[in-house]
Amino acid sequence: MTTDDRSWRRDREGLGVWNGRGKTAFAGWGMSPIDRRWDGVSMDRTLGEFCKIAAKNALDDAGLTPADVDGLFMCPDNMAGANSGISANWGPTRPYFAAPYDSEDGLTIVTNKWILANWPELNAKGNIKFAPDAVPAIGEGLGFTAQAVADGKCEVGLYIYTANNLDGRYRRGGSFAAPKAPGPSQWNNPWGANVIDLQLNTTFALTQYCQYYGTNWDDLMYPIVMTEHTNGLMNDWGFYTTNGASHLNREEYINSRPITTPAHIWDYDRPVNAAGAFVITTAARAKDMKQKPVYILNHNQGSGGAARSSSVTLDEYETFQRRVARMVYEGAGLEAKDIDIFNPYDGFSSFLPFSLEAFGWHGVGKGEATAFVNGDISVHGPHPYLSGGGNLGNGRTRTAMYIDSIEQLRGTAGKRQVTVKAETAICAFAPALSAAYLLLGTDPMS
Amino acid sequence: MPYIVPEPDAVSKPFWDAVQEKRLIVQNCTACNTMQYPPRPRCQECNSEALDWKETSGKGHILTFGILEDSHLPVRAADQPLNLAVVTLDDDPRINFYSNLPGTPVRQAVVGGAVEVTFEECPDGSLIHEWRMI
Known part of the structure; x- marks a missing residue:
């Protein structure tokens, strides 16, 4: 099993129940501090240092030591570069520092090689036996880690993910800055239709949704965005908790900086500099560990589909998103009615009505999202939608969906703990129509 | 603007060449008679490589719109x-x-409004296909 070999991926319908269902479990999670940006000089706040902090916190949470880890899954790509690639591939040139900060590695990306060289305790006993290169981003990477543990490649897998943000660097180069539009960009960039401003092309799917179902952006999105900020402020680690609360109200949301009207700045998650880590182990080992096991019942990758023309249509988006939902449910052998906690990806707010309706969470059907989100979706109410606050409520760490799902199922979510049953959860870093989801449960179902 | x-690339060059002649063409699959845009090496419907080019009416309607502000x-x-x-x-x-x-002044577009193709000049003097409300 390598990252080049894509056979591990569960990326289409018809694969049946995952053969690893319930054989692995989350045993720990940890976060570093979250900065808005790396300031370029603080060596104690580089991504390398943040990875070590996050990993130590995850191991502490699991009741483990570095010597217990035999699988290292260090994701070197944080999608903070010129277009979307790793930030080390582009940026203003600047001087480096003394080793180990004499290259981008350790500063704006972190590789296996760097973390092993600069955190000797991690492999002090030669305990790391599986450490693949090019581990995918968190949505796919946690699935990859779970599959590796289920396949016996390792018993205790440590997955580490970084979010990077440097001033003037985040997706401000490459094709974004070019006066010409080569390749696929020739069909959208000339008119200014770039994937970031259009929320991975979901903005126009949602404006079509509003037209078709007779709703409007602000009525639909404000309750969602506000709920995420409220829930995020109940995380003691989130960006807004640790860097100043967002204090968002309806007027501030509606009057906030427009990006691509009708989408406002608060519909886009805030890039940050941070690291998160997760411990995944076998179900057998997890049973007797410090924390209540949260079993992984399915993982998915792949895509629900692609637009046949320039811009995705409403019908396409809804069709593709339903395909994603079917894949996620199929692999776990569960249905919409079985899901208690729902933490889909919200890098851009416009993803959310579509995933809510496609997954049919709490019975929400096509065109029903506006009515649903204008009801009681508070974390202590009957429909605790996005209980973790997601990226919009915590900053773009891409970890909140997983952390909250784990904590809700453990019963350790503190102020955010839902009052309804919390035995299953869906969580994702699944941009737009990708199928990078996990389905979790308190029962291994095996 | x-x-x-x-x-242009190898697949899109005929399209852009036509645009320079103020003609809007799209690919058409001769195997399943399906039109497609943007151009691709294969038909999205039947995967055939038998793709030809077809003149269009140059008429259309606004499906949806937004305003680029930042x-x-x-x-x-x-x-x-x-x-x-x-x-x-x-x-x-x-x-x-x-x-x-x-x-069309900003914020004056109308969903469902009729449009027709027009051709606008890029900074290098080449043309690009655009749409004008009618």
């Missing part, structure tokens, strides 16, 4: 705020195009 200049693209940022519409082709409404709707 300072459009970002499209760079673009990531510095070349286009000078024009902000800027209409950004999705226009469907009357010949096959499954085909759609982006448009800045030249001639």
Whole structure:
């Protein structure tokens, strides 16, 4: 099993129940501090240092030591570069520092090689036996880690993910800055239709949704965005908790900086500099560990589909998103009615009505999202939608969906703990129509 | 408007050549008679490589639109705020195009409004297909 070999991926319908269902479990999670940006000089706040902090916190949470880890899954790509690639591939040139900060590695990306060289305790006993290169981003990477543990490649897998943000660097180069539009960009960039401003092309799917179902952006999105900020402020680690609360109200949301009207700045998650880590182990080992096991019942990758023309249509988006939902449910052998906690990806707010309706969470059907989100979706109410606050409520760490799902199922979510049953959860870093989801449960179902 | 200049490739060159002649053509699969845009090496419907080019009516309708107000693209940022519409082709409404709707004041576009193709000049003097409300 390598990252080049894509056979591990569960990326289409018809694969049946995952053969690893319930054989692995989350045993720990940890976060570093979250900065808005790396300031370029603080060596104690580089991504390398943040990875070590996050990993130590995850191991502490699991009741483990570095010597217990035999699988290292260090994701070197944080999608903070010129277009979307790793930030080390582009940026203003600047001087480096003394080793180990004499290259981008350790500063704006972190590789296996760097973390092993600069955190000797991690492999002090030669305990790391599986450490693949090019581990995918968190949505796919946690699935990859779970599959590796289920396949016996390792018993205790440590997955580490970084979010990077440097001033003037985040997706401000490459094709974004070019006066010409080569390749696929020739069909959208000339008119200014770039994937970031259009929320991975979901903005126009949602404006079509509003037209078709007779709703409007602000009525639909404000309750969602506000709920995420409220829930995020109940995380003691989130960006807004640790860097100043967002204090968002309806007027501030509606009057906030427009990006691509009708989408406002608060519909886009805030890039940050941070690291998160997760411990995944076998179900057998997890049973007797410090924390209540949260079993992984399915993982998915792949895509629900692609637009046949320039811009995705409403019908396409809804069709593709339903395909994603079917894949996620199929692999776990569960249905919409079985899901208690729902933490889909919200890098851009416009993803959310579509995933809510496609997954049919709490019975929400096509065109029903506006009515649903204008009801009681508070974390202590009957429909605790996005209980973790997601990226919009915590900053773009891409970890909140997983952390909250784990904590809700453990019963350790503190102020955010839902009052309804919390035995299953869906969580994702699944941009737009990708199928990078996990389905979790308190029962291994095996 | 300072459009970002499209760079044709082997597959798209006939399309852009036609645009320079103020003609809007799209690919048409001779195996299943399906039109497609943007151009691709294979038909999206039947995967055939038997793709030809077909003239269009140049007529369409606005499917939806937004306003670019804070673009990531510095070349286009000078024009902000800027209409950004999705226009469907009357010949096959499954085909759609982006448009800045030249001639239509910002926030004056109408969903469902009729449009026709027009050709605007890029900074390098080449033409790009656009849509004008009628």
